[in-house]
Amino acid sequence: MACGLQIKDEESGYNKNLFCIPKHYEDDLERVFIPHGLILDRTERLARDIMQEMGSHHIVALCVLKGGYKFFADLLDHIKVLNQNSDKSVPITVDFVRMKSYCSKTDSSTEKISIIGEELSALNGKNVLVVEDIIETGRTMETLLSKLKDYKPKMVKVVSLLIKRTHQSSGYRPDYTGFEIPDKFVFGYALDYNEYFRDLNHICILKEKAREKYKI
Ligand code: HPA
Ligand code: MG
DSSP states (O other): OOOOEEOOTTOOOBOGGGSOOOGGGTTTEEEEEEOHHHHHHHHHHHHHHHHHHHTTSOEEEEEEETTTHHHHHHHHHHHHHHHHTSSOOOOEEEEEEEEEEEEOSSOTTOEEEEEOSOOOGGGTTSEEEEEEEEESSSHHHHHHHHHHHTTOOSEEEEEEEEEEOOTTOOSOOOSEEEEEEOSOOOBBTTBOBTTBTTTOSSEEEEOHHHHHHTOO
């Protein structure tokens, strides 16, 4: 259970003017925090580590929507390259889940999480790789893992692109981690703020006024 590439608390990222940013977000970004190229390079290595451990049996890759979709697509592309350039290869099939978390109106401490509209019986007896964008408290993932058990998979591994160092963590750690980041809000590469910034390649930090602009 490796902790991934550690990004220190004092890391401020990069000047956004040195990168290509869509015009519609230029005024919203403070800094580029993790450039797209670095995300892809780290993802390439995660693909290799995953295939070393899981690459002898059919894998069901389970994408946690919506934030996981970019990482999922790029990770699977790297896995496909490994599959097509090696003496042994395994089929990868895909499935998708969407988690909804909400707090009870009467008790804000009881966060409830439900899996939306998916038929997961195909996971029975399979080696499942759950692909997530970010783990913060860990509670969503713990809930998902306990629900997946009902479908009796043979093995479940979790890869998360990001894990946040936060006091709110339940202590849960994924099997594979891309980057361990400080307790900051980050957006881009499918991680959203009220549905915006998914269409941004780099993982970025927003200006305070952007939070106001896209608030709902
Ligand atoms: N950004 C976007 N989505 C998130 C974050 C974040 O920093 N943490 C948990 N969900
Ligand atoms: Mg997520």
